[in-house]
Amino acid sequence: MNHFKKTAVAIAFGIFIIGGIAATRPTDEHPHRNLKVLPKDISHEDLDKVMDQFKEALGVKCNFCHAPSKDSTNHHLDFASDEKPEKDIARHMMRMTAKINKKYFSFNKDDKGENVPAISCITCHRGNPHPEAK
Numbered sequence: 755m756n757h758f759k760k761t762a763v764a765i766a767f768g769i770f771i772i773g774g775i776a777a778t779r780p781t782d783e784h785p786h787r788n789l790k791v792l793p794k795d796i797s798h799e800d801l802d803k804v805m806d807q808f809k810e811a812l813g814v815k816c817n818f819c820h821a822p823s824k825d826s827t828n829h830h831l832d833f834a835s836d837e838k839p840e841k842d843i844a845r846h847m848m849r850m851t852a853k854i855n856k857k858y859f860s861f862n863k864d865d866k867g868e869n870v871p872a873i874s875c876i877t878c879h880r881g882n883p884h885p886e887a888k
Contacts, residue, residue: 787834791848808844811875812883819844847875 786794786801796804809815821837823830836842851873855862859872879885 788836791845808875811879811881813879813881814883818883851875851877 785798786792786796789796792801792804805816808819812818816831819838819841820831820833821835823832851871854873855869855871860869862870862872864870
């Protein structure tokens with residue numbers, strides 16, 4: 755009977771350990787969905803930095819580009835949704851600034867030899883979501 759208790763405890767302990775490991779493993783290798791310009795493996799912190807730069811450069815909040823959740827009980831934004839055209843415009847602008855930086859400012863490098871963008875959203879927007887063309 756004592757052997758049975760030891761075996762039962764060992765099995766229960768093993769199940770507990772396996773369950774704990776499974777619960778702490780990330781369910782998705784890339785938690786950010788629908789990234790088309792930014793790297794799919796971007797860290798949450800780096801993605802937040804990029805989004806904060808957009809907000810500052812355009813003087814807007816997240817809901818400028820991101821649509822609200824379709825779930826009426828949820829008052830969050832649906833970051834993966836492409837419902838708002840502003841999101842696609844932002845992607846186009848990101849590609850454009852990357853192309854300009856690569857073509858005209860490829861000499862602009864940091865200590866590690868990586869390109870430092872000379873042109874960014876704030877270059878033209880300066881806190882305005884719709885800058886006037888001059």
